[in-house]
Amino acid sequence: MTLEQLRVFVAVARALHMTRAAAQLHMTQSAVSASVAALEASCGVALFHRVGRRIELTEAGRAFVPEADAVLARAAAAETVLADLSGLRRGRLALQASQTIANYWLGPLLNRFHQLYPDIALSVVIGNTTQVAAAVREGTADLGFVEGEVEEPLLARTAVPGDRLVLVTAAGHPFAARRALTPADLFELPFVLREPGSGTRQVFEDALRASGLDPAGLKVVLELPSNEAVISAVAAGAGATVISDLVAAAGLATGTLRQLPLGFPARRFYALRHADRYHSRAAQALTALMQAPEAARAAPAAPTSRPRPRARR
Incomplete structure (x- = not known):
C-alpha cells in the first residue's frame, strides 16, 4: 500500500x-x-x-x-513540517476564499507573496463563507478568507480592512432618481441576492436586523450563486441588490448601475485557520503580508532555492 x-x-x-x-x-x-x-x-x-x-x-x-x-x-x-525546515524555500499552501475576496481582493496579495516566496506553491478554491469555514475546519484548506462573520470555536480569525456594501439598481430603475432612502424603503424593491451562506447576504441581513427590520420581508425575486450573475441580472432590470463596492465598481463607472443613497458600514475581511492544527511558516508569512502589505512588499525576498544534489542509486 x-x-x-x-x-x-x-x-x-x-x-x-x-x-x-x-x-x-x-x-x-x-x-x-x-x-x-x-x-x-x-x-x-x-x-x-x-x-x-x-x-x-x-x-x-x-x-x-x-x-x-x-x-x-x-x-x-x-x-x-519538513517544508518549514527548509526556511520557506519550498512548500505549499491550500487556500479557500469567498467569491468577493477571491475575485476582487486576493489576487494582488498572492502576487506579492509569490514574488517574495516563489518556491511556495499556492492553490485557491472559491466557495461561499459557509463552504470556506467548513474547508478550514475539515483541514482541506490551510487558510480561508471570508467576509461574513464566522463563530466557530475551532477556527481562529484574523481581521483586515475589507470593503463596503452598496445598494445598486439598473441606471433606468425608478428608484435610481431618488435622493434619499430609508431602510424601510427597501421592502418596496424587488431584490436579486446571493444564495444563503454568502457572506455578502449575511452582512446585509444583519444590517437590516440592526435597524429593527426582518430580512424575511424582502421581495427576493432571484437568488444567484455568483456576484457576476447578480450584477448582470440587476443591470438588466431584475431589481436591486446590496453588494460589495469592489464588485459594483465597474458597472458604476460605465453607468449601467446606479448607487442608491442608503449607506452601509464598512466591513472587515477575515482570515481563518484551524486553532488546533499546525500553522506553517508559509501560512504565517501570508497572514503577516495580509496584515501589513506595504511593509511586506518592501521586505527582502526569501533566499532562492539551492540546487539539490542528486541522490545516488
Whole structure:
C-alpha cells in the first residue's frame, strides 16, 4: 500500500467514476484502474462494486475512506513540517476564499507573496463563507478568507480592512432618481441576492436586523450563486441588490448601475485557520503580508532555492 494508491482510491471514492477521477488526478483511466486493483490486491478485499459501467463503494470501501483521508492528512502535515525546515524555500499552501475576496481582493496579495516566496506553491478554491469555514475546519484548506462573520470555536480569525456594501439598481430603475432612502424603503424593491451562506447576504441581513427590520420581508425575486450573475441580472432590470463596492465598481463607472443613497458600514475581511492544527511558516508569512502589505512588499525576498544534489542509486 502506497500514498499514491491512497490518493487514487480517495479520488475514485469521491467521484465514483474512474474517468472523472483520472481527469482530476491528471492520470490515464487505465493507470487509475490499475492503482485501485493493486490496492485491492494488497489488502485482499474489494473496495468497489463494478455494476455495469458504474462503480459503487463496498462496505469495506466506505469504512476505508476516512482512514485513507486520515493517512493522507498526516502525510500532508509531515510534508508541511519538513517544508518549514527548509526556511520557506519550498512548500505549499491550500487556500479557500469567498467569491468577493477571491475575485476582487486576493489576487494582488498572492502576487506579492509569490514574488517574495516563489518556491511556495499556492492553490485557491472559491466557495461561499459557509463552504470556506467548513474547508478550514475539515483541514482541506490551510487558510480561508471570508467576509461574513464566522463563530466557530475551532477556527481562529484574523481581521483586515475589507470593503463596503452598496445598494445598486439598473441606471433606468425608478428608484435610481431618488435622493434619499430609508431602510424601510427597501421592502418596496424587488431584490436579486446571493444564495444563503454568502457572506455578502449575511452582512446585509444583519444590517437590516440592526435597524429593527426582518430580512424575511424582502421581495427576493432571484437568488444567484455568483456576484457576476447578480450584477448582470440587476443591470438588466431584475431589481436591486446590496453588494460589495469592489464588485459594483465597474458597472458604476460605465453607468449601467446606479448607487442608491442608503449607506452601509464598512466591513472587515477575515482570515481563518484551524486553532488546533499546525500553522506553517508559509501560512504565517501570508497572514503577516495580509496584515501589513506595504511593509511586506518592501521586505527582502526569501533566499532562492539551492540546487539539490542528486541522490545516488
